[in-house]
Amino acid sequence: KDMFGTGMGYTALSRVRTLEGLFLIDLHVNKFYCNENIDRVLSQMKQIKRKQLIFQNSSNYLNILFHNIEGLKCNFNALQNHHITQHADFICLSETWLNDNMKKTNFDMNGYQLIHKSRSSSFSNNHKLHCQRRGGIALYYRDDISIQEIHSCEHLNLEHITFELLKEKLIVINCYRSSQQSKTEFLTNLTKHLKEIGIEKHIFLIGDFNENSLSDKSKPIETKLKSLGIGATYYSFHGILMFSINNECQINNSNHEIEYDYVENMEVDDTLLTPLPIVDIPKKSYKRKNQSNDDSLNKIFKSTTISTTTVKTNNTMIEKQIIFLQNLNDIIEKSIVEKSSITLTLDEQLSDINLKIIKIQGDGNCFFRAISHQLCRNESNHKTIRSTTINYLIENKDKFAPFIDDTDSTIDNYIERMSRNGTYADYLAVSAAAVIVNKNILIHELGKKPLFIPGSDYIDDQVHICYYPDKLHYNSVVDAIGNTAILPSEAIVFT
Known part of the structure; x- marks a missing residue:
């Protein structure tokens, strides 16, 4: 329905x-x-x-896998049946969420031995984490590999499993730090453990330390480990870490530490067998089923509210914004449709795809009024939308500073000008507004394909406006019967 x-x-x-x-x-x-x-x-x-095969199929290599499994019981079937798992010699897990009362035999895997430590067994009775749920750490190792578990001489209040590969003379520490455990305590206990083992030995430290390696803020765990002589650091973002170690303890890995870049290039196979025709804007209707009751439609719009609270935006959406702004000129050029012998007005162009224009008051606030009309079917929320857009720009001004031109010279000047009532919205403000309303904004302009400004991860989350460059004015756009318009991807110009 x-x-x-x-x-x-x-x-x-x-x-x-x-x-x-x-x-x-x-x-x-x-x-x-x-x-x-x-x-x-x-x-x-x-x-x-x-991607190339990550693990090495050689007797000269040991393949180690680490994963924060967030519940071994609920994810056990997926773990034991995963194709990567079956190539691992060691499977190190954190956050198993198992307690000492659960039968460990329920989690046996063919060809592997299991070592598990619950959270309560890792912390002393008077420690705040002793009685807290979740946590837990585990190790699966192949039956044909000889290891010796290493225990500390004292209770360290440290979630870890430490073992030595007897043949390779390599010590592996599988470790986990809860975000509720202070980094100072964690580092103190881990350092004590490393010194007790003998920090001069070949030690492979792997785990989830709950410290953001990509952050510009201080990273005490990473800093301390480097000071202890722990070498190259590898990480993944909510993914599995995989390594192959040879007999000389040299690592062949797929988890290279990389500098964060707004433009992440995807490796693609650039070979197409034959050139294919370009898809034009189809001259047909792309509407949903008509609403049978105008009252139900009004209820939907009345329930739409604009929040003035801080908008939490994921890095992916900010990255999409940056890419859009970086490529804006190319995108606009790509949107231009070849001139035909038939001259259309913007109304006629929109009518061909079953859309129509709703006029918006022209007072410099027309963009924000048009978005308000798209969300609520009235223009009254334009001040709230502008204010929330400005707050978002303030919170992320370092990211958007490179896109300020000579008109304002600095991001602060731009924000101050854009805050004024009646100030015309440019593409930077438009892209910010798309995020705060969590909608993809599609801008229609005479002689161009609809321009897609990202604000949502879902293609059908769309609001439509039209732009008149000679008047610096925006109007609202709806489908032929006044409902929210939705266009398919082939009719849109993307970043």
């Missing part, structure tokens, strides 16, 4: 694994829709290159 977005029907049906997995209680054929351009567009997509 009005629940399927683009691709959602396919996704839901494709994930059914058993007859009991889904019940189709009725069928609405008009909820499933497709477009004849899909096959053509898919055929133009570049293939992502497959």
Whole structure:
């Protein structure tokens, strides 16, 4: 009942694994829709290159895997059946969430021995973490590998499993620091453990220390480990760490520490067999099923509110903003449609794709008024949207400072000017507004394809406005019957 977005029907049906997995209680054929351009567009997509095999298939190497599993009980089947797991000699896990009352035999894996330590066994009775849930650390190692577990002489209040590979003379420490344990205490106890083992030995330290390696702030754990002589650091972002170590304790890894870059290039296979035609804007309707009741539509708009609180934005969305602003000139140029012998007005251009214009008051606040109309079907929230946009720019001004031109010279001057009532919104303000309303803004302009400004991870989260460059004015755009417009991806110019 009005629940399927683009691709959602396919996704839901494709994930059914058993007859009991889904019940189709009725069928609405008009909820499933497709477009004849899909096959053509898919055929133009570049293939992502497959990564090389991470683990070494050689008796001269030991393959070590680490993962914060966040619940061994609920993720055990996925762990033991994963293709990467089956190539590992050692599987180091943190946050198993197992306590001492659970049967460890329930988590046996063929060909592996299991060592597990619960959180309560790692901390003394009077420690605040002793009675807290979760935590726990585990090691799976192959039956044919000889190891010796190393125990500390005293209770260290440290979640760890330490063992020595007898043949390779290598010590491995699988360690976890809860975010509730102070870094000072953790470092004190870990340093004591390292010195007790003999810090001059070959030691491989692996674990989840809950310290952001990408942050510009102080990183006491990383700093201390470097001061102790612990060498190259590798990390992953919520992923599995994988290493291969040879007999000389040299590491062959896939977890290189990299500098963060706004523009992350994806490796693709750049070979297409034959050139394919460019997809034009289809001159047809892309509307949802009509709302049968105007009152229900009004209720939807009345329930839409604009929050004045701080907007929390993930790094991915900020990265999309940066890429958009960096490539703005190229994107605008790419949006220009070849001139035809037929001259259209903007109203006629929009009518061809079943859209129409709603006029907005022209007082310098027209962009924010148009967004307010898209969200609430009135212009009254324009001040709140501008204010929230400004707050977002203030919180992220270091990231957007490079995009300030000579008009303002500094980001602070720009923010001060943009804060004034009646100030026209440029593309920087537009991209910020897209994020704070959590919508992709599509801008229609005469003779151009719709310009896509990212604000949401979902393509169907769209608001539509039109722009008149000669008047520096924005109007609101809806579908032919006044509902929110939604265009498919092939009709949009992306970053």
